[in-house]
Amino acid sequence: MNDDDEQDLTDAQRRALLELPAEAPVPAGLEDRVVEALRKRGLVAPPTVRPRASSPRLARLAAAAALFAAGMGAGVFAARVGSSPPPEGSLYLLLLYPGAAYAEGGPADEAARAAEYGAWAGSLRREGRLVEAERLKAGAQVIEGGSGAESSEGPQGFFLVRARDPAQAQAIARACPHLRHGGRVALQAVDPT
Numbered sequence: 001m002n003d004d005d006e007q008d009l010t011d012a013q014r015r016a017l018l019e020l021p022a023e024a025p026v027p028a029g030l031e032d033r034v035v036e037a038l039r040k041r042g043l044v045a046p047p048t049v050r051p052r053a054s055s056p057r058l059a060r061l062a063a064a065a066a067l068f069a070a071g072m073g074a075g076v077f078a079a080r081v082g083s084s085p086p087p088e089g090s091l092y093l094l095l096l097y098p099g100a101a102y103a104e105g106g107p108a109d110e111a112a113r114a115a116e117y118g119a120w121a122g123s124l125r126r127e128g129r130l131v132e133a134e135r136l137k138a139g140a141q142v143i144e145g146g147s148g149a150e151s152s153e154g155p156q157g158f159f160l161v162r163a164r165d166p167a168q169a170q171a172i173a174r175a176c177p178h179l180r181h182g183g184r185v186a187l188q189a190v191d192p193t
Contacts, residue, residue, distance in 0.1 A: 091190035101182030
């Protein structure tokens, strides 16, 4: 689904989309097809040692190794299938805070907002710019000198993005839908350690 398709959705359709399970069952035979495709590309060697039926422990070890290799190979396969390599650049953190004009809404507004943020994050993910994103629970705790104090002014969520330079990071932050809803976005470069 692309951004144009998501803009054409009704509120009911957005809610239904958000209610879909995050995971789906793996289709039967997928592992065999992936391993075979990897073998054809020379990324997985054909098995050279076959476990004996009389050794269940050896059979379990071989099965575990095959699953591990298939999983690793699938990651390599997915990386090669992608349209372009991940973009170069530095990491930047976008922290989302409520602003003075931040508009809270009911469940319908929340579903529409989640769909809007999801569409924006999806476009960043397709560009290879989005590293991670999460919504944060309310009630941040600020720890000072070993004591904890609750604060309602903590961030509501974050996006960790990759940008080639500070100007591109600022452009990404300015395009964040949180700003259109009256929120504030704090942009900070990540210092690699």
